[in-house]
Amino acid sequence: MEVIFESLELNPDYLHEDIAKGSQVIAVNCYPACPEPDLPLGLPPHTDYSLLSIILQNHQGLQIMDQDEKWHSVPVIEGGLIALVGDHMEVLSNGQYKGVVHRATVNLEKKRLSIASLHSLALGKKVRPAPALVDEQHILSYNEGGFSDFLDFISGEDIVQVAVFYTEAPQNVSSSVKDPKTENRTPKS
Numbered sequence: 001m002e003v004i005f006e007s008l009e010l011n012p013d014y015l016h017e018d019i020a021k022g023s024q025v026i027a028v029n030c031y032p033a034c035p036e037p038d039l040p041l042g043l044p045p046h047t048d049y050s051l052l053s054i055i056l057q058n059h060q061g062l063q064i065m066d067q068d069e070k071w072h073s074v075p076v077i078e079g080g081l082i083a084l085v086g087d088h089m090e091v092l093s094n095g096q097y098k099g100v101v102h103r104a105t106v107n108l109e110k111k112r113l114s115i116a117s118l119h120s121l122a123l124g125k126k127v128r129p130a131p132a133l134v135d136e137q138h139i140l141s142y143n144e145g146g147f148s149d150f151l152d153f154i155s156g157e158d159i160v161q162v163a164v165f166y167t168e169a170p171q172n173v174s175s176s177v178k179d180p181k182t183e184n185r186t187p188k189s
């Protein structure tokens with residue numbers, strides 16, 4: 001996160017205390033081998049709510065979508081961890097970073113396991129665009145929101161239909177905060 005903050009010309013210690021005391025959710029996913037791996041999707045396309053997600057996979061299966069909406073498999077590198085930018089980083093960076101759309105495929109012969117560790121601020125804290133990244137050229141483009149808003153949101157939704165609740169504000173609104181639950185974007189876990 002320090003490297004990302006530096007790249008945004010923020011202090012690498014930005015929100016250090018809040019991040020150190022932040023939330024961590026670990027999801028352990030198991031995808032049984034499938035005789036027809038092209039038919040099911042292990043996990044549908046989504047972005048994570050997190051600032052950053054760290055993923056470990058034992059077999060190839062994680063795919064990320066590029067700007068042209070093409071899918072790319074993330075190779076398995078022994079001892080390597082995968083870091084994905086999540087929605088909260090998109091909000092914090094006022095859109096300079098984008099939450100990575102990703103999905104998981106299944107394998108013909110091998111059972112696949114992945115461990116995803118989702119990091120964000122603590123339950124009661126809100127993530128908002130860093131004030132230094134908002135000016136006349138870069139208008140405030142996101143609502144504030146946090147982990148607890150995400151939990152409130154998914155508790156009322158079918159998991160497949162859950163959608164991101166941060167939306168870009170209309171062009172004529174530069175400083176107001178909208179209700180995060182009123183509009184949706186991409187599906188997520």
Ligand SMILES: O=C(O)CCC(=O)C(=O)O
Binds near residue numbers: 057061103113
């Ligand atoms: O299985 C994977 O590689 C992806 C897991 C994932 O995206 C998640 O748990 O949010």
Ligand SMILES: [Fe+2]
Binds near residue numbers: 046047048102189
């Ligand atoms: Fe994910």
